[in-house]
Amino acid sequence: MEIPALPLPGSDELHQLVTNAETRVVYEVLYETRDEPLDMIEIRDRVTLRTGSANEHTGRRLRDLRTHFDVEVVPTPGVRTRPRYVLQGWHPEADNRTRRITVTGSLRARTFHNYGNRCAQCGRTPKDDGIRLEVDHKIPLELGGDNELENLQLLCNQCNNEKQALFGDHAGDAAAIKAAINQENVHLRIGELLKAMAGKEVSIDLLNLVAQDENRGDPTRRLRDLRALGWTIDVSRRKEGKRTMSYYTLTGWQPWPAEGPRAAVNALEAERKRRKKTKDQGSGEGGL
Ligand SMILES: [Zn+2]
Known part of the structure; x- marks a missing residue:
């Protein structure tokens, strides 16, 4: 199968399609290993090498890529449990087949369980408050959200309506x-x-x-x-x-900041505490 020019790693084109930096790293690895595809463990190792941190979300990032890319799963001879992932092609428009898949019964049940049959927003329950609960996409599908469990929550019909209205106000x-x-x-x-x-x-x-x-x-x-x-x-x-x-x-x-906002804020905070401590001790030694 001929591959229509895939977006190059690091290109603006890729950046626009894939907003998540770690997902782009997964893409980069798949792109570079098209001829010698890797299994999930090998992909994760490469991603970890490049991002400098352990990546338990690599599987999820790979699934996210399927919105725009065809990633074929091919068996590894003799090792049934370790298939390899091959980047085959892409489609600039989000794939509506994956978008339209509805929330399955078991995902619905798990969402109800995780949220304890309670509205994530106002905390009301059908039993005590007579409200109706609905499974809601935290990030709406049309804004790039998916049907993964992490993106699902329970909202009562009232909170859900308010959320829809807020998005409606901001349609522009x-x-x-x-x-x-x-x-x-x-x-x-x-x-x-x-x-x-x-x-x-x-x-x-x-x-x-x-x-x-x-x-x-x-x-x-x-x-x-x-x-x-x-x-x-x-x-x-x-x-x-x-x-x-x-x-x-x-x-x-x-x-x-290059180290990420959270790390930068933590560093500022640590520095502030260190200064305060040094001042309180009245010594130039400081340190912990
Ligand atoms: Zn509610």
């Missing part, structure tokens, strides 16, 4: 939201959203939605981190009905 910003929401960590998701909104006000609700943070509900901590990295973000608070709504506007930003 879909490209900005998509680019931000698929970034690999929460600082990048928040920072890239603010940048992409180009000085416009961003509500706390939209920030929350795009942040996909494990520490639900408080992206303000992440904003504090960005400020520590030299970003300037204005905040304005307005009463809307019963709620006081916060809006954030980016007025200045810094390039992302």
Whole structure:
């Protein structure tokens, strides 16, 4: 089979198709080993060598690539459990066959189990509150989300409607939201959203939605981190009905630190503590 010119590793074309840096590294490895394909363990080893950290998500990254790329699984003679992965071709438009696959019964059941039959947003349950629960895609399919368990959550119909309405309000910003929401960590998701909104006000609700943070509900901590990295973000608070709504506007930003935002913030924090300790001890020795 002839391979139509695949995007080159490191190209802009690839960057646009694959927003996640680690997924791009997986692509790079597959690209380079088309003639001598590797099995999953070998792929993971190569990825780990290049990213400098252990990569338990390599399998998932490889699945993500299938949105745009045909990756064929070929058996290794004599070792049935270790098939090899061959990059065969690609299609610039996302593959709708993989997109349309609905959430299977077992994934639904696991989502209900994981969320304890409770709305992830408001915490209400059908038993106590008479609400109806729906399986929701944290990152919507049309914004690049998938049907993996990690992307599924339970929402009550009311919270789900509010979420849909919020996306509806921001239909014109879909490209900005998509680019931000698929970034690999929460600082990048928040920072890239603010940048992409180009000085416009961003509500706390939209920030929350795009942040996909494990520490639900408080992206303000992440904003504090960005400020520590030299970003300037204005905040304005307005009463809307019963709620006081916060809006954030980016007025200045810094390039992302090479070691990643979280490591950079931790280093700043450690430095601050060290200085404080040295000062408290009144000695120049410092150290731990
Ligand atoms: Zn709810």
